[in-house]
Amino acid sequence: MRVRSVIASLTVAVVLAAVVQPAFAAENLVRLNDLIAYPASRSGETVVFEGEAIGQALRQPDGHVFVNVLDDGTAVGVYMTDQQSSGIIGYGGYKQIGTIVRVSGELNVACAQHGGDFDVHAAGVSVIEQPTARETEPLGLRLMLAPIALALGIGQFFLYRRLRSHRHLF
Incomplete structure (x- = not known):
């Protein structure tokens, strides 16, 4: 029993x-929007957030890299070691969603080491999801409608010029 x-x-x-x-x-x-909205109260704190690695890694002479991490339309530069960035195999752009990472590190509202920039010095970086292809909508309908819109615009221009020459009617 x-x-x-x-x-x-x-x-x-x-x-x-x-x-x-x-x-x-x-x-x-935390959401990056919250960090941006109330930065002074959080400066020096250890923060944890998730987001998509975008753009490209900006290599620094001291063996570190800056990686921009995007979350809900807000991006922040994350200062990390080469080793911490080694798991980031793809950066987001037009054709792909970049590596999704979880970052923990110290928030710096005006980092003295980096010219007063708003950044996070990473203590830990972990990969949540690998890069994937971005779904893009087909352009077929837009390409078909473009000549029609152009023809309508040109027609309106000539109609305007013709009516303008007959001012006495209006």
Whole structure:
């Protein structure tokens, strides 16, 4: 009987740990919009956020790189080591969604090391999702409508000129 109660207690503990831990981890994540909106109150704090690596890695002479990370339309420069950036294999652009990363690091509203820039010095970088192709809408309909719109525009121009020459009618 005692063994069953121990097994039941362990089962409940494992289930609770599996459910509560991800919820707790999600609460620690901040949105980049929130960091931008209230920067002074968060300067010097350790922040954790997720986003898409975009553009390209900007190599620094000291063996570090700057990677721009985008989240909900807001991007921030993240200063990290080459080793931390090694998992980022693709950067977002027009044709692809870049590597999704989780960054933890110190928020600097006016970083003295980088000329007063707003940045995050990464303490840890982990890859959440690898790059994927971006879905783009087909241009077929737009290409078909473009000559029609051009013809209508030219027609309106000539109609305007003709009516303008007959001012006495208006």
